[in-house]
Amino acid sequence: MLEFIDKYLPGFLDNLPLLPPQASTVAGDVDLLTLVWTLISFAVGTLIVVVMIYLAVRYRRRAVNEVGGAEVHAPMVEIVSMLIPFIISMGMFVWGTKVFVDLKRPPADAVEYFAFGKQWMWKFQHPNGLREINNFTIPVDTPIKVTMTSEDVIHSFFIPAFRVKQDVVPGRYTTVWFEATQTGQFRQLCAEYCGSEHSLMGGIVTVLEQDEYQAWLNGEQFERTTTPSSSGEQLFTSLACSTCHLSGDSNRGPALHGLPGSEVQLASGETVIADDAYLRESILEPRAKLRQGYVPLMPTFEGQVSEEQLHDLIAFIKTIEPESSSREGSVQVAESNQTPGVSNAGGGGR
Amino acid sequence: MSTPAVAAQPPRETYINTDWSLRSWLLTIDHKRIAWLYLISISGFFVLGGFFALLIRLELLTPAGDLVSPDTYNRLFTQHGVIMIFLFLIPSIPAVLGNFLIPIQIGAIDVAFPKLNLASWYIYSLGGLFIVIALATGGVDTGWTFYTPLSSTYANSQVMWVAVGVFIVGFSSILTGLNFLVTIHTMRHKDMTWGRLPLFVWASYATSLINVLGTPVVAITILLVGVERMFGLAIFDPALGGDPVLFQHLFWFYSHPAVYIMILPAFGVISELMAGFSRKRIFGYNFIAASSVGIAVLGFIVWAHHLFTTGLSVYAATVFSALTMLIAVPTAVKIINWTTTMYQGSVSWDTPMLYALGFLGLFLVGGLTGVMLATLGIDIHVHDTYFVVAHFHYVMVGGAIMGFLGGLHYWWPKMTGRMYPETFSKLSALLVFAGFNLTFFPQFILGYLGMPRRYHAYPEEFQVLNIFSSAGASILGVGYLLPGLYFAYSLVFGEKAGRNPWGTVGLEWQIPSPPPPHNFVEGEEIVVTDAYDYEHDLIRDDLDRRVGPPRDAREVPVG
Structure with missing residues (x-):
């Protein structure tokens, strides 16, 4: 048209x-x-x-005492x-x-990005850990899935040129996916009223050719960044998660190997799928969905980890390798293959 | 009339001249006087809400946010919404026209609980006072929807005053609704069967049902926000373990039916106007009556269509989309029946009819875009954009306010005994129609282009359409100002209206204008006919008296 x-x-x-x-x-x-x-x-x-x-017009009144016809x-x-x-x-x-x-429904091969909304800016994180604020650079012809959360009030991620919109809700993850078909720059707006500077909470989406995008990612202008999972691994140690959740001979906490995406039997008798939302909730509020066979020992991490750190932790948990390697008390971190050029801080034992 | 009206007689006692003291007005339990109390209050709030709208449109003339600060702008649109919805639209037709007409139309001398009726106005005024205090002490900037956690933990404006005000006003709606329900059930004239009720009464009945069932939910929701704000109880705030989306479910569980609280009474008015100004039995009486109740019931199970972008599950979204689209059916029934009523009618183009025809056109656009919005694939893109703003203004302003103004023009002679200047009133109807379309039609395009609502500053490519919109708003403003002027003028200088100036059927047109204190003249019998029965001898005689032989020669006692 x-x-x-x-x-x-x-x-x-x-x-x-x-x-x-x-x-x-x-x-x-x-x-x-x-x-x-x-x-x-x-x-x-x-x-x-x-x-x-x-x-x-046809039945306009022609005399003051005229009435309409019989009921039809x-x-x-x-x-x-x-x-x-x-x-x-x-x-x-x-x-x-x-x-x-x-x-x-995003395609299975969608590349995963992360976004945070906060009053009044957007933060984007690329799979290799590179961060941008109010600018979102993506490759053309590539399905992209963005997982989002808010650090304060509800925002809404809106790109008119892509016809996509998704609210960004504090306390939970929402996702949006799209595949750009044109290179160029497009507006990204906040569509949910979020306070004083709501109308200025927008960014620019820059769509690059795929090779340009790779070149841009590897560009000199960026300091080497760590991947979310390697940042998450450091947190995992510094927050002492590893004490209970890695060692095979401990019954204090469930081992996390192979947990993401699996079915979990809860103490309440229910079963849930261990998706991102479950992992997030279990870190912040461990008693909410207690796993069967465990006592509620774990302290809450509410207020102690930021949304970005939570995202890193979950990214790390997803890379923990199944049972076999854990018995040795070591962790293998899967190589991130989405972003060649940025090496992964591999998993060392501890 | 058994007593011929002769100018030399001492002035007849009416509900107006029976006692002029301020005290008698403020302590009245006469439903007709209470209607006036409401009319004056809501007109004041309409002017205030309109003033905020004017400033909004002025700000949006330019892309940069240069007229007022962002915080002021956010207060403007919030206060515009709060005032127009809670203090103007919800009480407008029910509390003014409903109060005045329902008892008369069913042949009763008052509502079932006259003191409660007066109490409702005081409760409304108290709620209004809280909101005015909030405006005077800094205003409120959460949006009229009060979404958490913005309203509960992040807003520093006078949220509590407004919340308490809305909470109190809600009780006024509940009590008025209850009063009407009981009145319609128990106070009908012995000959006024359910099947004879004017459709305005049916629509008011359906509205009252929603008021009684729905309003408590929003009251509870607001109470919960208050409890969370004041005592830190975790309900909606995720930082405390609450769920912000729960608020949206609760809020829209009331506020979507509230849309029908605002539009159903207008449907009732339009039914009266289409039949009255076609002088013909309305087409499909049963269908129109049933569709009002059908819309009221369906309106309760579609609320989540306001939440399609929150991450609602695909299954839930699908169900709510389908249910919402079903509302197209009873709505189409109404529009078709209203239009078809003119077939073989005697259609006059008096001012109220111009408003009614204007309503049909505008509501049609509002309804059709509503079904578009219910379509999931479209809603995601246009949700929270100006497309939605345009849609609900077509329904609320093009529908509800056009209906209210049409009704006011129709019953003004009955309420005051005076006619207003015809030329000016027709001009105002045209200005409102033209100004409205120029204001809001460009907003559909703006929305599809991606301009989000509640934007203080906006990207430059949206300016042309915004200028159209602001220009239209100035015409609309003049259109609304005119009735205020000529209505006031008519009170003193208007021609005497007589008992039945339009030559229409209805109990209210069998009694003098303005009506006596107890509605019906003692000793005079009233004749209850089927609604809109223009074949009845009563109306034929009444009309024939206006032409042909002199009035006295054919004076036939009524009844």
Whole structure:
């Protein structure tokens, strides 16, 4: 549609754009859905308004004592006026839900990024640990999944050009995914009112060609950064998590090897999946979902670790290798293969 | 009329001239006088809320936030929302037109609990006072939605005063709703069966149900925010172990039905106007009545469509999307039935009808974009943008306020006994319609382009559309100012309206204007007909008297 308007009304879109740039894989789908809905609405709306004006003119009052005709019974009109909106809206519901599911379900090979919202800035973290503030540099044609949380109030991560939006909620992780199809710079905005500088809490998303992105990541301008998992490993030691959660002969805390993603039997009898949210909660509030067979010994870490540190810890926990190596009391940290060029501080025993 | 109206007679006693003292007004238990107390209060708050809107539109003329500071701007839109919703829209039609008309329309001399009715106004005023104190002592900047944890732990403005004010005003809604429910159940004239009730009464009935069932939930929610703010009890604050999204569920469980509290009474007014100014039995009476109740019930199970971007599960989102879209069905029934009522009617283009037709057009846009918003794939992109702002203003302003103004223009002669200048009133209806569209239509495009709501400063590419919007707002402002002027003018200089100036059917048009203190003239019988029965001899005679033979020659006693 954009090309069409640009062809016949050159310059129009520059002054009065109707659509934001279509720069992600889902943008076209969302626009098509909106366009069809708009056309249906225009058709229905115009029809009703035309009928309304026609009736108001055709049956206008011609004498002060004139009254209308007898009551009209037309059950077909009622049936049709219920059936048509029902059929149209249910059809659009199915289509809209399909687009929504595509928006919500990231592909399995999506590269994982992390973002924090806080009053009034956005912090982004690349898989190799590189951090940016209010600038988010990503490669084109690469599915990207961003896990987000807030350090204070609710924010909302919004990139109009990608047609994606996801609230960023303190105390929990939410995720958004997208795949940019165009290089260039796009606005990233906060869509949930978050206090004084809400309208200035925006950033720029810079989409680079994949090789440019790699070059940018390895660029001289950045100091060598540590990966989230290696920062997490240091924390794991300094917070003394390793005392109870690594040594095979201790029953004080469950071993974490192979935990992420597995099913956990709770003391309450329930089972939960050990996803990021579970790991996060168990660090902050260990008693909330106590694992079966353990006593609540662990202190709470609420207020002692920041959201970024939590993210690092979880990143580290995911790299702990299964049982076999743990018996020796050592930990192997999996090599991060997403970002060649940045070596991983490998796992040493302790 | 058994007593012919002759100018030489001493002035007839009406509910207005029965006692002019201020005391008699402030202690009145007459539902008609209480309606006036509300009309004056809500008009004051409407002007205040409109003033905030004016400043918002002025600020948004330029992309930079240069007129007021960010904190001031945040207070402006918060206070605009709080005042317009809680102090203007929710009480507008029910407390003014409902209070005045429901007892008369069902043939009763008052509501079931007249003292409670007066108490409701005092409770409303007390709540309003708390909110005014909050404004005077620094204002509030949480947004009218009070989302936690911004409102509970991060806001430094007068959140508590406003919260307590909203809490108190809620009781006014609950008590008024209760009063209407009992009145409609127990006070109907012996001939006024449920199937004969005017549709305005049906709509008020449905609204009252929501008020009684829904308002306590928002009261509890606000109480919980207060408890958390004051005592640090963990409910919504994640730092304490609470859940901020829980607040949104509780808040919208009331506030979505509250949308119907605001729009259903307008539906009732529009039904009266479409039938009255087509002088014809409304098309599909049963369907319109049932659809009001249907919307009230459905309105309770769609709240989570306000939470599609919070990370609600895909399954929950799907269910709420489908339920929301179902509301298109009863809404379409109403629009089609209203439109079809004009078929073979005698359609007059008097001012109230202009408002009614304007309502149909604007509400149509509001409704259709509402179904678009319920579509999950679209909502994610336009959620919390100006698209939503445009949508709910089309419903709340284009719908509810157009309905309120239409109703006020229709029943003004009954309330005051005076007519207002016709040319000015038609001009105002046109200005409101044109100004409204110029203000809010560009906001649909702005929203789709990605301009988030509640933005003090915005990217430059959005300026052209914002200028359109602000220009429209100035026209809209004039359109709203005019009725205030000519209504005041009509009180003194307006032509005498007579009993039934529009030639419409309804018990209220069988009694003098303004009505006597106890609504119905003692000794005069009233005739309860089916609603909108324009084939009844009563109305035929009434209309024929206006033309043809002189009035006295065909004076037929009513009833």
